[in-house]
Amino acid sequence: MMALRSPLATCAASAVAAPRRANVQRSFRAARLVVRAEQQQEAAPEVAAVPEPVPVAAAAAAAPAQPFSILGAQQEVINGRAAMLGFLVAIATELASGQSVWSQLAGKYVDQDLIEKPIGASVLFYGFAVIMIALASFAPQVYKGEGPTARSFGPFKPSAEMLNGRAAMLGFLALLAVEFARGNARFYSVDVECVATGTDHNARSVAQISLVDEHERVLCNLYVRPDAPITSYLTPLTGLTPALLAQHGMPLAQAVAVLRQFLPPSAVLVGQNIAKDVQWLGLKEGQHFEQMMDLTGLFRVWNPQYKSWSVFGQDHLAKVLLNWDVGVGGHDAVGDALKSIRLFKLYQSLQADQQQWQAAQHALLATPPAPSFARQNPSFEGVCMGNRKTCTCGAAFLG
Numbered sequence: 001m002m003a004l005r006s007p008l009a010t011c012a013a014s015a016v017a018a019p020r021r022a023n024v025q026r027s028f029r030a031a032r033l034v035v036r037a038e039q040q041q042e043a044a045p046e047v048a049a050v051p052e053p054v055p056v057a058a059a060a061a062a063a064p065a066q067p068f069s070i071l072g073a074q075q076e077v078i079n080g081r082a083a084m085l086g087f088l089v090a091i092a093t094e095l096a097s098g099q100s101v102w103s104q105l106a107g108k109y110v111d112q113d114l115i116e117k118p119i120g121a122s123v124l125f126y127g128f129a130v131i132m133i134a135l136a137s138f139a140p141q142v143y144k145g146e147g148p149t150a151r152s153f154g155p156f157k158p159s160a161e162m163l164n165g166r167a168a169m170l171g172f173l174a175l176l177a178v179e180f181a182r183g184n185a186r187f188y189s190v191d192v193e194c195v196a197t198g199t200d201h202n203a204r205s206v207a208q209i210s211l212v213d214e215h216e217r218v219l220c221n222l223y224v225r226p227d228a229p230i231t232s233y234l235t236p237l238t239g240l241t242p243a244l245l246a247q248h249g250m251p252l253a254q255a256v257a258v259l260r261q262f263l264p265p266s267a268v269l270v271g272q273n274i275a276k277d278v279q280w281l282g283l284k285e286g287q288h289f290e291q292m293m294d295l296t297g298l299f300r301v302w303n304p305q306y307k308s309w310s311v312f313g314q315d316h317l318a319k320v321l322l323n324w325d326v327g328v329g330g331h332d333a334v335g336d337a338l339k340s341i342r343l344f345k346l347y348q349s350l351q352a353d354q355q356q357w358q359a360a361q362h363a364l365l366a367t368p369p370a371p372s373f374a375r376q377n378p379s380f381e382g383v384c385m386g387n388r389k390t391c392t393c394g395a396a397f398l399g
């Protein structure tokens, strides 16, 4: 759908670009999730459009075409009535059952398991109501030559009805859009990639931000143009280039404002050294999100040989536990955020199975970690990469 490596400095829509680096089996699941999400997105308006099939021919025959209207008066009144009713039914059902409108229409899936069934009854009732409204709206026309706008039907009055109907149609779509964006997710992974704005290993500036939810939906892929001149894009490490930032970069404050639109205060942020990313973005625990969980701590393993805890980088965790090997370097914010959320979900499932958890810990210890980019390149394009043993710039190590 999108050209390979095509950058999208937009939210939600950039989900299609997500699997571009996901060279693992489960990338297909991510792709299916995206496809399913798109199908749901497309399927939703059909409900509002249900009344069209029967009345369209009759309307065309009975009334002159409306030159400046996409929908004829009849269709719009019927759609409007149906939307008002559907909006109420959907909200009432959501309030009563706690099940989202998405879930009511399509069911809710986590890892391809149906965890909430679609509510057939409300849909059936809604469909029945739509047909009744359509028939009742046209009955006067059939018998007396009156249009559906000419008289009231039940609680629907001709005055202001068109306006209410339009508002309800928009409201219904808005409800779906907000739910789609936020889902019912509790866990989110945020990842930041930085370019170098100086030669010491602390001179870094945010250049890409990605937000992925626990359903592996890429909610944000934002590029940031730093205020300070860029010394190196650290391209082998970040995947960032001058063209990417020139074309899609925005000020950091703007990117963070967009990110926060997609981050509910109830969010739990997960990631590798997540506190660092949170610090880069100026997010506040307890205000912009509820809490954070660091994968470094979750996946620490007691090493009996050294009688100490061993901790691992994200590359090692992803390679050993997800079979996701990007080689040395080859990072980007979207791929890293996806890795983090998968590692977190794996951690959750491993806690229920002590044998598997032991095996995972053993594999992490037994597999030799590949040398990091910083280990292989003490400096890159004149920029110190901040390896503790080979640092030449003398700047402090801030953790």
Ligand SMILES: [Zn+2]
Binding pocket: 200, 201, 384, 385, 386, 387, 391, 392, 393, 394, 395
């Ligand atoms: Zn250094």
